[in-house]
Amino acid sequence: MKEFDTRGRSIEDSTIDPANVELLRIAKKDGIDTAFDRVQKQEPKCTFCEEGVSCRTCNMGPCRITPNSPRGVCGATADTIVARGLLQNTIGGAASHMDHARHVAILLREAGMGNAPYEIKDEAKLRRIAGGLGIEGADTKDKKLLAMEVANRALEDLGRQHGEDAMDWIKLHAPEERIDTWKKLGILPFGGNVVVNEGMHRRTMGVDADPVNIILGMLKTGIVDGYGGLAMSTDLQDILFGSPSPKISEAGLGVLREDYINISTHGHVPLLSEKIVDAAEDLEEEAIKAGAKGINVVGLCCTGIELLERKGIPIAGNELNTETAIITGAMEAVVVDYQCIYPGLVPVADNFHTKVITTADIAKIPGAEHIEFNEKEADKVAKKIVRLAIDNFKNRDPKRVNIPNVKSKVMAGFSPEVLVAVLSKINKEDPLKPLVDAITEGKIRGAVAIVGCNNPRVKHDFMNVEIARELIKRNVLVISTGCVATAHAKSGLMNPDTAYKEAGEDLQGVLKVLGKAAGMEALPPVLNFGSCVDNSRIGDLLKALSDRIGVPIKDLPVLASAPEYTTEKALSIGTWAVSLGVTTHINPPPRISGSQLVTKILTEDAEGLVGATVFTGSDPVETARVMIEKIEEKRRKLGLN
Ligand code: NFS
Ligand code: SF4
Numbered sequence: 001m002k003e004f005d006t007r008g009r010s011i012e013d014s015t016i017d018p019a020n021v022e023l024l025r026i027a028k029k030d031g032i033d034t035a036f037d038r039v040q041k042q043e044p045k046c047t048f049c050e051e052g053v054s055c056r057t058c059n060m061g062p063c064r065i066t067p068n069s070p071r072g073v074c075g076a077t078a079d080t081i082v083a084r085g086l087l088q089n090t091i092g093g094a095a096s097h098m099d100h101a102r103h104v105a106i107l108l109r110e111a112g113m114g115n116a117p118y119e120i121k122d123e124a125k126l127r128r129i130a131g132g133l134g135i136e137g138a139d140t141k142d143k144k145l146l147a148m149e150v151a152n153r154a155l156e157d158l159g160r161q162h163g164e165d166a167m168d169w170i171k172l173h174a175p176e177e178r179i180d181t182w183k184k185l186g187i188l189p190f191g192g193n194v195v196v197n198e199g200m201h202r203r204t205m206g207v208d209a210d211p212v213n214i215i216l217g218m219l220k221t222g223i224v225d226g227y228g229g230l231a232m233s234t235d236l237q238d239i240l241f242g243s244p245s246p247k248i249s250e251a252g253l254g255v256l257r258e259d260y261i262n263i264s265t266h267g268h269v270p271l272l273s274e275k276i277v278d279a280a281e282d283l284e285e286e287a288i289k290a291g292a293k294g295i296n297v298v299g300l301c302c303t304g305i306e307l308l309e310r311k312g313i314p315i316a317g318n319e320l321n322t323e324t325a326i327i328t329g330a331m332e333a334v335v336v337d338y339q340c341i342y343p344g345l346v347p348v349a350d351n352f353h354t355k356v357i358t359t360a361d362i363a364k365i366p367g368a369e370h371i372e373f374n375e376k377e378a379d380k381v382a383k384k385i386v387r388l389a390i391d392n393f394k395n396r397d398p399k400r401v402n403i404p405n406v407k408s409k410v411m412a413g414f415s416p417e418v419l420v421a422v423l424s425k426i427n428k429e430d431p432l433k434p435l436v437d438a439i440t441e442g443k444i445r446g447a448v449a450i451v452g453c454n455n456p457r458v459k460h461d462f463m464n465v466e467i468a469r470e471l472i473k474r475n476v477l478v479i480s481t482g483c484v485a486t487a488h489a490k491s492g493l494m495n496p497d498t499a500y501k502e503a504g505e506d507l508q509g510v511l512k513v514l515g516k517a518a519g520m521e522a523l524p525p526v527l528n529f530g531s532c533v534d535n536s537r538i539g540d541l542l543k544a545l546s547d548r549i550g551v552p553i554k555d556l557p558v559l560a561s562a563p564e565y566t567t568e569k570a571l572s573i574g575t576w577a578v579s580l581g582v583t584t585h586i587n588p589p590p591r592i593s594g595s596q597l598v599t600k601i602l603t604e605d606a607e608g609l610v611g612a613t614v615f616t617g618s619d620p621v622e623t624a625r626v627m628i629e630k631i632e633e634k635r636r637k638l639g640l641n
Contacts, residue, residue, distance in 0.1 A: 093572025097229025222575025554581025554611030
């Protein structure tokens with residue numbers, strides 16, 4: 001695993017984001033540690049851990065597999081230990097997303113009961129989901145009552161403890177063909193949380209030792225994540241906050257403003273960040289009294305993207321911008337909810353006046369100020385936080401303010417619904433036809449969903465951006481979400497005025513036709529589909545295409561990729577993609593090299609189970625080449641040129 005050794009790496013070799021280069025130089029001068037430094041201090045990594053052959057599951061261990069000790073104390077082999085480790089990571093991801101979905105469901109129920117100051121912003125979607133769930137009076141019932149019923153059904157779906165049928169959110173979103181496949185494999189979830197519970201059970205000492213069976217459990221966990229986590233969160237958030245629509249905004253640390261009070265919202269659930277935006281508007285006067293020109297709310301990571309796609313709020317950056325954003329010296333408050341929030345933010349903030357404010361009872365950080373979010377008093381809590389930021393403005397040291405002049409125009413807010421709306425201007429009766437034609441005629445060779453994180457073991461944003469560039473040049477459409485979408489936004493690949501010029505000629509032609517229908521020159525060749533839970537929208541698009549073309553998703557010329565993956569959530573989303581029949585690239589490699597069997601199951605045998613496999617690759621040009629080869633192979637099998 002030499003290539004991921006980061007020791008002695010220079011700043012320029014650590015990131016392609018010019019704002020980060022500038023700020024990391026300041027960090028170096030001032031002796032401020034960031035993830036870019038800490039990753040170097042973790043070298044060399046323990047090879048047992050890297051290969052996945054260490055186990056700390058029980059107290060007879062920890063055990064490590066070596067040629068001399070091919071089994072742990074309990075007798076578990078390398079294959080068992082590697083498979084179990086992978087399952088456990090996948091469970092971490094699914095648990096995170098389902099807890100997110102649960103929080104949104106509870107809020108929706110409270111809003112329906114009139115107990116929380118939130119509206120139902122997308123009533124049509126509420127009625128559509130209610131209809132899909134078979135709720136009586138979906139078209140006629142009072143919307144608040146209906147919201148309560150939908151929320152209750154969601155909570156029931158997560159909590160169901162026994163059954164044989166697919167869970168409701170699977171029936172709402174998954175293709176029939178997949179439901180049959182999963183049923184045959186014995187991995188069709190009937191409830192949400194139970195899969196996490198069962199998975200934690202099966203990975204404990206002396207339960208599941210069969211690597212194949214454990215990997216099937218992992219697939220089941222990915223499926224439950226896709227529907228009980230991603231799709232449920234997306235649906236309920238759209239109902240509460242409105243479905244996204246195309247928005248023009250800006251991306252990059254240059255969206256911070258010197259004369260303004262800067263507040264960043266960082267994390268994942270829009271429950272609080274939406275309210276912070278409202279509170280900042282309401283308290284503008286107080287900010288001016290405090291000597292600022294106003295309040296500038298910006299987003300970081302996924303909750304930032306949720307604000308971008310619904311409100312056009314600028315996105316300051318992705319995961320590896322969260323610490324450097326503080327080093328600008330211009331950040332009054334970093335407001336966080338949960339997931340992907342480095343505890344390292346606090347020691348960075350200690351060097352400046354910045355306040356880190358935690359808000360979730362399950363996500364506190366020593367040294368941060370904790371202001372508990374409470375949906376019933378959401379407006380009050382949001383105002384309290386914004387006032388804290390206003391009050392903190394006087395503590396800013398103007399001499400230490402360094403906001404890099406780095407930002408890019410971005411178009412965001414895409415979804416299947418938005419695409420259909422654009423396409424129906426070209427063909428009203430059969431909106432998907434122009435897209436399907438472009439694919440069958442080969443003007444669009446295929447599509448790759450590039451999703452996931454930043455990882456300081458990889459040059460920041462390099463893989464995320466370069467793979468996309470290679471693909472669009474060769475007429476492959478790219479859809480991105482999460483920190484990858486923000487990488488693409490920062491690097492200009494979503495600029496509505498210029499990005500299309502980077503696409504190959506055929507793809508450019510299609511983007512211009514679509515752009516004309518949308519009232520602009522051309523759509524960007526990389527479509528921002530939102531946050532990581534919004535990956536469910538990619539699933540919906542794939543289902544719509546597969547229904548329209550009449551072939552299962554596994555036969556479509558589409559792939560997924562997580563080129564700088566970090567979190568367990570990214571792993572479980574990738575597992576869901578594979579379960580759907582979408583072959584998926586991941587980098588850096590997961591910790592499986594210690595088991596030839598598990599490696600073979602994932603890279604070869606999975607094809608026979610679900611029609612998709614996993615592959616790795618750390619060179620963007622080579623990876624894109626392999627992707628195009630796989631896309632062309634799918635096209636050939638479909639009889640397309
Ligand atoms: Ni996704 Fe969002 Fe970023 Fe990765 Fe984290 S912010 S949910 S997990 S690191 S993309
Ligand atoms: Fe060792 Fe088995 Fe316990 Fe793991 S479960 S620590 S391999 S004895």
